[in-house]
Structure formats: C-alpha cells, structure tokens
Amino acid sequence: MASTKKADKPNFFNDVYEVARLIPKGRVTSYGAIANYLGTKMSSRMVGWAMNGCPKDVPAHRVVNRNGLLTGKHHFNPPSRMQQLLEKEKIKVVDDKVVDFKEKYWDPSVELM
DNA sequence: TTTGTGACCAAAG
DNA sequence: TCTTTGGCCACAA
Numbered sequence: 001m002a003s004t005k006k007a008d009k010p011n012f013f014n015d016v017y018e019v020a021r022l023i024p025k026g027r028v029t030s031y032g033a034i035a036n037y038l039g040t041k042m043s044s045r046m047v048g049w050a051m052n053g054c055p056k057d058v059p060a061h062r063v064v065n066r067n068g069l070l071t072g073k074h075h076f077n078p079p080s081r082m083q084q085l086l087e088k089e090k091i092k093v094v095d096d097k098v099v100d101f102k103e104k105y106w107d108p109s110v111e112l113m
Numbered sequence: 114t115t116t117g118t119g120a121c122c123a124a125a126g
Numbered sequence: 127t128c129t130t131t132g133g134c135c136a137c138a139a
Binding site: 063 | 122
C-alpha cells in the first residue's frame with residue numbers, strides 16, 4: 001500500500017505538534033490556546049495528552065497551563081530540564097511558574113492568524 | 114465494546 | 127481561598 005503512513009497519529013495530534021513547533025523562542029503558550037486554535041478548545045486536555053508522545057521536535061517546555069504553571073514539567077526527563085530550557089529561552093521561571101507569563105504568552109490563533 | 118485515565122479549564126460550594 | 131465537580135476528546139487496556 002504505497003505506504004500511506006504519513007503520520008501514525010491522527011491529524012489532531014499532528015496539528016498540536018505543528019503549532020508547538022511554531023512557538024517562537026522566548027515565548028510560551030497554553031494548552032487551551034493550542035486547543036482553541038485547533039478548534040477543540042474544550043478538549044484542552046487532549047493537547048496535553050498529545051504531548052504525552054511529544055517528539056523531541058516539539059518544544060513542550062514552551063507549553064504550559066493557563067496559569068503559566070509548568071504542570072507538565074513532571075513529565076519531562078528530567079523535570080528540571082524544562083525549566084532549564086525555558087531559562088535558556090530567556091524565560092524566567094520561578095516556583096515552576098513563568099514570569100510575566102502574559103507578556104511571554106504566544107497565542108497561535110493570533111500570531112498565526 | 115466498555116471502562117478508565119490524562120501534562121486542562123471553568124464554575125460552584 | 128481551597129476543594130470538588132463537570133465536561134470534553136482521544137487513546138490504552
């Protein structure tokens with residue numbers, strides 16, 4: 001069959017990765033924002049769950065929850081890796097939270113508009 | 114097929 | 127203020 005395997009995962013996951021990769025450096029976004037961009041704002045959980053298989057191509061460390069809290073950092077390996085990456089992006093992280101989150105906030109539905 | 118869970122969000126007590 | 131509950135979608139067993 002002509003190897004139609006473009007992606008082992010559904011389009012939904014693929015979109016999540018696509019947007020995640022589009023996140024500019026020094027910027028962060030929220031699961032809900034990505035979900036909203038994909039049109040499934042109600043299922044923001046899926047965005048996070050999609051990150052469960054987050055490829056290395058996807059900077060999941062730039063994706064945080066609505067509060068700018070690094071909820072998913074515990075899923076990183078090691079968890080401190082996420083904060084390290086964020087700091088490297090010139091993003092300050094204090095108490096597992098992104099400093100000036102709203103300033104660093106990057107809304108795909110707006111930037112990619 | 115059914116059930117359970119998950120890195121969320123928002124509302125209500 | 128904090129905790130609990132409801133919802134929504136997709137995937138794994």
